[in-house]
Amino acid sequence: MSLKNFNARTWVLILILLVAAGTRFIPLMGDAKWFNFTPVGAIALFGGTYFQNRWKAYLVPLLVLFVSDIFINYSYTGQWSFFYTGMAPIYISFALMVFIGSLIKKVSVANVLLASLGGVLVHWLVTDIPGFAPGLELYSRDLSGYSQALVAAIPFEKNLLLGNLIFGALLYGGFELAKSRYGVLKSNKQLA
Template sequence: MSHLKFNPRTAILLLMILVLTVFRLLVTFNSDALQFANFSSIGAVALFGGAYFKDNLKAFAFPLLSLFLSDFILSTTIFSKYSNGFLYEGWYWVYGAFALMVLVGRVLLKNINAITLLSSTLVIVFIHWIVTDIPVWFKNPAYTQDLAGFWLCLEKAIPFEIRFLEGTIIYGAILFGAFEILKAKYPVLKLQTQKL
């Protein structure tokens, strides 16, 4: 047990992810059921985890776990009519998309600034748009099972993706901005040479 050490950087990163995840639940519970659909912090959390956790396990596990916990709470409460008994139809596509979003944070946000944050946000919105609409389109009689049908599905998703973009930009600015301010004020939060 003596080899376990408290790592303030990891603790603060995890706390920030948890706070934003709780905020996702509060906003959803205190609005009309689909009013804020996709306007959520979870895209920003995926980028944030990918950018700041240098350990691959933590980088992927913490954002995906926060998505799972909030999805589970929502699918057993106010979104239970959309639940398939576990989460919701096509959940594995959503989780695959979020794993790709974490990967974008790991690759594109090695040097964090406004330009890299905005470009990585646009990339993850594109990933979310394409990947999460595959299960909506596939074998759905409302769409032809060809490229034209998939494109129609993508067009119908544009309002949701605009909200996802807005949420990711706003929550991303909060998460990244707050952590950069904390790092400047508390040097112990800066990345050390060893992996965290």
């Protein structure tokens, strides 16, 4: 893939996602009561909606998540690490959120709200499978343990939903407004 295949719309989408990912580093996010209040779900949904090229739709949001995770992990551990325990189900859940975002054919408040709810539901069900996520070894690897993990995750998923809704409103609303003012951001099948 050469740089000439990236058009203005693609660069704007990437820049928007990078700026959104930068909000993961706001000091407020280090407070445990705000865990999972991040733009990551909204980034995945947004990427799925606006990148018409499917590999970009998955690659860009997941790469943004991966790179920001490296810096987040460093801020917590003081060590550079590219992988962590429980990473696979987390990335699978965000890839599924990209897919959910790709189902949005017409951007509307209702569609973004439904996608945000669906993304949180997927994240909740996938990332809390006992034996995968860090800390879930506290629960047995059966239906009872899974149920306990799901209940314990509710406050975190509430924050993810709040993040999806707030950041989703900013991302989708901002880009739709920009599209209405700058024709170069409108899509056509060969772009983005």
